[in-house]
Amino acid sequence: MWVIREQIGLTGTKFGCGVALCGACSVHLNGEVVRSCSIPIANIKATDRIVTIEGLSPASSHPVQKARADLDVPQCGYCQSGQIMAAAALLRKKPTPTDQDIDEAMTNICRCGTYQSIRAAVHRAAQATAAPAAPRKPAA
Amino acid sequence: MKKLSRQALINDSRRQFLVGSAAVAGGGLAVGLPFGWGDTQAQSAAGASPLEVNAWVVIKPDDNCVIRIARSEMGQGTRTGLAQLVAEELECDWKKVPTEYPTPGESHARKRVWGEFSTGGSRGIRISHDYVRRGGAAARIILIQAAASQWKVPADQLTVSNGVITHAASKRSTTYGKVAAAAAKLTPPDPASITLRDPKLWKVAGKPLKRLDTAGKVNGSQMYSIDLKLPGMLHAAVKDCPVFGGTLKSFDAAKIAGRPGVQRVFAIKNRTVVVVADTWWHAKSALDALPIEWDGGSNATRSSATIDAHLKEGLTAAEAYAGRDEGNTLKAIEGAAKKIEAVYSTPFLAHVCMEPMNCTARVSADRAEVRVPTQNGEASHAAMSEESGLPLDKCEVYKQDLDGGFGRRGGNQDFTRMAIAIAKEFPGTPIKMIWSREEDIAHDFYRPVSQCRLAAGLDESDKLVGLHLRVSGQSINAFQNPALIKDGKDDRQLQGYWAKPGDAQLGYSVPNLLIEYAMRNSHVPVGTWRGVNTNQNGVYMECFMDEIARAAGKDPLEFRRALMQSHPKHLAVLNAAAERAGWGKPLPVGVHRGIAQFMGYGSYSATVAEVSVSPQGAVKVHRMVFALDYGHAVNPDQIAAQVEGSAAYGLSATFHEEIIIKDGRVETANFHNYPVMRLAEMPKVETVIVPSFDFWGGVGEPTICVVGPAVLNAIYAATGKPVRSLPVRNVKLV
Numbered sequence: 001m002w003v004i005r006e007q008i009g010l011t012g013t014k015f016g017c018g019v020a021l022c023g024a025c026s027v028h029l030n031g032e033v034v035r036s037c038s039i040p041i042a043n044i045k046a047t048d049r050i051v052t053i054e055g056l057s058p059a060s061s062h063p064v065q066k067a068r069a070d071l072d073v074p075q076c077g078y079c080q081s082g083q084i085m086a087a088a089a090l091l092r093k094k095p096t097p098t099d100q101d102i103d104e105a106m107t108n109i110c111r112c113g114t115y116q117s118i119r120a121a122v123h124r125a126a127q128a129t130a131a132p133a134a135p136r137k138p139a140a
Numbered sequence: 141m142k143k144l145s146r147q148a149l150i151n152d153s154r155r156q157f158l159v160g161s162a163a164v165a166g167g168g169l170a171v172g173l174p175f176g177w178g179d180t181q182a183q184s185a186a187g188a189s190p191l192e193v194n195a196w197v198v199i200k201p202d203d204n205c206v207i208r209i210a211r212s213e214m215g216q217g218t219r220t221g222l223a224q225l226v227a228e229e230l231e232c233d234w235k236k237v238p239t240e241y242p243t244p245g246e247s248h249a250r251k252r253v254w255g256e257f258s259t260g261g262s263r264g265i266r267i268s269h270d271y272v273r274r275g276g277a278a279a280r281i282i283l284i285q286a287a288a289s290q291w292k293v294p295a296d297q298l299t300v301s302n303g304v305i306t307h308a309a310s311k312r313s314t315t316y317g318k319v320a321a322a323a324a325k326l327t328p329p330d331p332a333s334i335t336l337r338d339p340k341l342w343k344v345a346g347k348p349l350k351r352l353d354t355a356g357k358v359n360g361s362q363m364y365s366i367d368l369k370l371p372g373m374l375h376a377a378v379k380d381c382p383v384f385g386g387t388l389k390s391f392d393a394a395k396i397a398g399r400p401g402v403q404r405v406f407a408i409k410n411r412t413v414v415v416v417a418d419t420w421w422h423a424k425s426a427l428d429a430l431p432i433e434w435d436g437g438s439n440a441t442r443s444s445a446t447i448d449a450h451l452k453e454g455l456t457a458a459e460a461y462a463g464r465d466e467g468n469t470l471k472a473i474e475g476a477a478k479k480i481e482a483v484y485s486t487p488f489l490a491h492v493c494m495e496p497m498n499c500t501a502r503v504s505a506d507r508a509e510v511r512v513p514t515q516n517g518e519a520s521h522a523a524m525s526e527e528s529g530l531p532l533d534k535c536e537v538y539k540q541d542l543d544g545g546f547g548r549r550g551g552n553q554d555f556t557r558m559a560i561a562i563a564k565e566f567p568g569t570p571i572k573m574i575w576s577r578e579e580d581i582a583h584d585f586y587r588p589v590s591q592c593r594l595a596a597g598l599d600e601s602d603k604l605v606g607l608h609l610r611v612s613g614q615s616i617n618a619f620q621n622p623a624l625i626k627d628g629k630d631d632r633q634l635q636g637y638w639a640k641p642g643d644a645q646l647g648y649s650v651p652n653l654l655i656e657y658a659m660r661n662s663h664v665p666v667g668t669w670r671g672v673n674t675n676q677n678g679v680y681m682e683c684f685m686d687e688i689a690r691a692a693g694k695d696p697l698e699f700r701r702a703l704m705q706s707h708p709k710h711l712a713v714l715n716a717a718a719e720r721a722g723w724g725k726p727l728p729v730g731v732h733r734g735i736a737q738f739m740g741y742g743s744y745s746a747t748v749a750e751v752s753v754s755p756q757g758a759v760k761v762h763r764m765v766f767a768l769d770y771g772h773a774v775n776p777d778q779i780a781a782q783v784e785g786s787a788a789y790g791l792s793a794t795f796h797e798e799i800i801i802k803d804g805r806v807e808t809a810n811f812h813n814y815p816v817m818r819l820a821e822m823p824k825v826e827t828v829i830v831p832s833f834d835f836w837g838g839v840g841e842p843t844i845c846v847v848g849p850a851v852l853n854a855i856y857a858a859t860g861k862p863v864r865s866l867p868v869r870n871v872k873l874v
């Protein structure tokens with residue numbers, strides 16, 4: 001995490017706890033969501049592929065990002081990069097997750113308590129991916 | 141960690157790191173782009189710009205109406221809400237409303253033209269709505285006047301909508317952007333002479349408009365203070381004496397000599413060890429490897445157990461401050477047909493803002509600057525001036541949107557002071573100080589610990605004839621502002637039980653009522669935590685109400701209603717919550733309801749919780765229905781978001797959170813032993829807003845005080861046993 005933030009200079013990946021407990025630093029490592037604060041740079045191989053929030057999509061166009069913006073999910077926004085990375089990884093594995101799938105996959109902490117809208121936004125992103133032309137659902 | 145040069149990483153990244161690949165490869169988004177002092181929001185308030193129509197409104201030639209926001213945005217939506225209020229009166233185009241923070245230094249230079257900066261006590265909107273609306277209206281009036289003078293027609297023949305001024309008779313129109321420069325030269329009207337629009341006719345305010353600040357929060361581009369980068373900046377990691385009131389004995393700098401990037405290891409104020417390095421990672425790893433010895437002093441023997449014993453003694457001590465003493469309570473209870481008694485307790489809590497405490501400071505001989513996540517820019521300004529020894533006009537605070545503050549980042553500017561003290565050691569060099577999560581939890585201003593002893597008496601017909609409530613606990617005022625306690629009367633600790641209407645009034649009428657506070661302080665620093673005393677006082681009163689109702693053999697809703705007939709606003713939200721929740725209607729097997737109502741921050745809240753308890757004692761909160769009267773609702777969607785957020789914060793405290801003191805220090809370290817609520821536990825939250833339009837109440841805090849008691853009452857309904865001590869995770873329910 002500190003390499004990403006301090007050396008590469010991508011500060012969308014946040015510091016929350018430093019010990020893999022909060023998820024603020026979540027990034028994708030070869031497509032899997034990982035908590036970057038607990039991955040020493042020495043463990044990263046030359047063939048590994050890391051994607052941070054900045055690389056998730058051009059122009060915030062990932063369905064998870066769009067759903068968050070549509071539903072005005074973020075409050076302070078500090079946890080949201082990590083939450084979005086976790087949700088994107090979940091949807092890649094399970095394109096139409098159940099509430100229970102969301103409970104299990106979305107373990108990142110949000111002190112502002114945006115959990116209810118995070119859940120709604122994951123469902124919305126899943127729907128948008130499944131049927132991009134479907135009419136907009138009103139905000140939950 | 142393997143040491144990597146930045147160049148190596150960037151080169152690596154071309155091939156393997158897809159960190160915003162375009163950005164890294166092309167160097168656009170991130171690399172080397174400094175995020176410096178005052179360059180994110182237009183902190184251009186320094187000096188009235190020629191297009192400043194008044195302190196609140198700056199109009200650009202392209203018709204963008206910049207609205208100035210003095211309060212801090214920390215996720216609660218105050219920026220959007222305040223902008224809605226100004227825009228409502230300004231009649232500008234809502235699609236062209238950027239906002240900016242004026243700086244505290246500029247406010248000082250301009251005689252506090254923006255009023256208070258403090259953002260706490262749910263005051264962001266309720267205290268400033270009047271003058272910001274007048275600011276918007278005054279700007280509209282002189283903009284119209286400018287057009288009228290240009291066209292040589294009376295101003296009252298002009299109309300305005302979406303920033304376009306029209307003279308219907310001559311079919312002429314112009315825009316705010318075109319007349320702003322002329323308007324800025326006119327004398328503004330007396331704000332007191334302005335008639336504001338009736339809130340029932342609002343078009344922009346009162347509407348569920350989307351937030352103005354979401355875009356940067358979904359792609360990582362929103363910058364927080366912790367993300368600041370400045371040329372030549374150094375990083376500081378700190379460790380404060382873990383025992384409150386203790387001191388530093390020694391540290392062995394030789395043990396970390398030669399570690400990469402480390403510039404200096406030193407102590408400030410004989411209690412904080414600081415490592416300054418080229419990156420925070422280097423500073424923090426060196427600090428972790430540094431042997432330090434502390435002298436805890438006399439506080440080192442104190443623990444949660446000694447503090448609890450001290451509080452317990454206060455529950456029955458002869459002396460206590462009687463905040464309310466109506467009738468003859470002790471006698472009434474003594475002579476009652478039935479007596480009910482209970483003792484409740486609630487622990488110290490930490491705020492645990494997601495963005496750990498941090499502050500970046502630069503101090504030179506004649507100037508000090510900070511960029512800091514603060515709930516009170518003026519408090520930061522005052523603290524940095526004191527700490528740096530420089531007068532206020534040589535100090536400047538650049539505010540940054542912060543992650544939730546929850547009361548941690550208001551009056552206590554310990555982080556600002558510490559950053560200034562460190563930066564003084566490096567004149568002219570910006571120093572970014574970040575606390576580790578462990579440091580953040582170990583050095584908070586905690587929600588105070590308290591206990592409460594309650595007794596009630598019912599007569600033969602099960603009517604409540606007397607209620608005695610005594611809180612024993614630590615006082616926030618005693619720690620932070622003893623001058624507020626006059627003659628030993630610390631009413632703040634009895635928040636929510638007050639007789640006076642308007643702020644935090646008790647919603648019950650009881651013929652014999654005695655409400656007392658026994659101050660029992662500890663060495664642990666305490667402060668404001670979302671909801672402050674209402675969240676504990678709400679638990680005590682509202683849970684005990686259910687105990688009394690059960691003893692009386694009455695339904696908890698009906699029992700409350702009978703006591704609330706002289707408090708129609710309290711009663712209205714209680715009824716609204718009960719109705720929406722379907723109180724009394726059948727529920728799925730195993731699900732039980734609990735209800736609670738309370739008042740705080742000028743607003744009325746009630747909630748019904750639906751809860752089940754498994755045979756193993758696992759609790760699930762399924763649904764919570766809130767009803768609220770804030771008087772005026774400026775943005776219903778943002779209000780609903782605050783209610784959901786306060787439900788999560790309140791549930792987290794109810795079930796999980798507890799700060800434990802051992803050997804004089806906080807034993808709790810990080811999220812592993814300070815668990816907080818996560819998504820899987822979030823119930824379905826519904827919000828019913830009952831605006832009565834005859835007052836202005838706060839939004840961010842009021843609802844938290846009903847969360848805990850409603851859930852605890854539902855658990856009581858499920859198990860038949862009251863839960864009297866928090867957090868619930870420590871209690872054996874079945």
Ligand code: FES
Nearest residue numbers: 016017018023037
């Ligand atoms: S900072 Fe990595 S999980 Fe918290």
Ligand code: FES
Nearest residue numbers: 077079110111112
């Ligand atoms: S939005 Fe503030 S911590 Fe999640």
